[in-house]
Every structure is written in structure tokens, then in C-alpha cells.
Amino acid sequence: MPLILCVEDDIPIRRLIVDLLEADGHETIEAGDGQDGMEAVFEHKPDLVLLDVMMPVMDGFEVLTVLREKHPKFADMPIIFLTALASREHVIAGKELGADDYITKPIDTEMLIATVNSRLIQIARIKARKQMQLFRLYGALM
Template sequence: MPKILLVDDSKTTRAIIAKALRAYDCEILEAPNGADALTLAAESLPDFILLDVTMPVMDGIETLRRLKATESAVKDIPVMMLTANSSPEEIALITELGARDYMTKAYKADTVVDRVKAILPLVQKS
């Protein structure tokens, strides 16, 4: 069962995406900020990370930087960034830091699932 770590300070966004992903045979882990996400990623080694950019405590850019700087298997986990701000500078930075993909808010949850499936095979529950 694929394990997906969903990191967003918005409970609403986490609920929307988690609900869509649960239609597939995967386990959802949730974190409200980057600091909690780093701990959860190290403990649980998820197969995929969905990471919001703008968050309190530790934002998504710094979280991505730290994920990719680890010496453990965590650095190889594919990360897709979620952002309400798709400036060319931010997208360039996200790409340079090693994110596999990004999505600009607003988006439908099904679109997020489709983009995850392009990187991580998911099987829909029957």
C-alpha cells in the first residue's frame, strides 16, 4: 500500500486531497507544517510527499531543501509542491531544489490525484 505524506497548514486542503487519494489503495499521513513533515518523513519513509509552499513554522521551500539535504532514503522520496503562487522565480527554485512536480492552487482534487499517479502508480479501490 503506497504511503503518501500530505503537508499543508490548511486542514481544508488536506481534507480535500486526502479524500480523493483514499479512493485509491493508499495510506495518508498528514502534517500541518514543514517541521512536523520532516519528522514524519524520517519516521515513516512515505512513497510520495505533497508539500504546500506557504506554511507557518517551516515553509515548503525550506522543508524541500532539508528533505533533499538528508543522507537517508528520505532524499529520494518524490515531492510535488502545492502553491498558490506560481511565479517563475518560485518554480525555478522548486525545480532546482529537486521537486518532481508542482501544482498551482486552485485545483480539483482529481487533478492532484492524476498528477500523483503520473509519478506513483496508484490502484483505485474496487
């Protein structure tokens, strides 16, 4: 079962998101700020991260930048911003930093679940393709 990390400093919102994901059959872990979120990524290696932008200690833009630039082993891990920063400029900035998607608050729960499931399916296809390539390479070497 894929593991989803929810990094959100607002506890009621974080609980809502986690409850929605778990009701949809997902396994979740939580973090309340960017620093704890980074530590959770390193410790648990989630399959997908839902990341707020405006948080104490380390904001979501910083977390995304560090993960994408300094930790290439997490390059394929989908990171979805879930934030109140809804301006066109913020969405563009988030995507230019490497966010895989950008969902604005207030949360459209159906959109959130559809986006998460879509990204998880995409990751499963990428992993299957990589395994097939390794299998073919192994077969060619034998």
C-alpha cells in the same frame, strides 16, 4: 499500498486532498506544518510527499532543501509542491531545489491524482529496476 504524506497547514484543503487520495485507494498521513512534515517523513518514510510551500514553523522550500541535502536516503522519494505560489519564478525555484513536480492552487483534482499516480508508477519502476540489478549481481557472484 504506497503511503502518501500530505503536508498542508490549511485544514480544509488538507482534508480535501487526503479525501481525494483515499477515494483513489491511497493510504495517507497528514502534517500541518513543515516541522511536523519532516518528523512524519523520518517516522513513516512515505513513498511520496505532497508539500505546501507557505506554512508556519518551516516552509516547504526549507523542508525540501533539508531532505535533499542532508538526508540522501530520501533522495528517491518524490516530493510534489502543491502551492498558491504560481509565478514562473516560484515554479523554477521549486524545481531547482529538487521538487519532482509543482502543482498550483486552486487544486485541479484530476491533475493532482494523475500526477500522484504517475510518480508512484515511476517509483515502482525504479525499485523494480534496482531489485533486478541486485538479482543479477547476486547471480554473477554465485
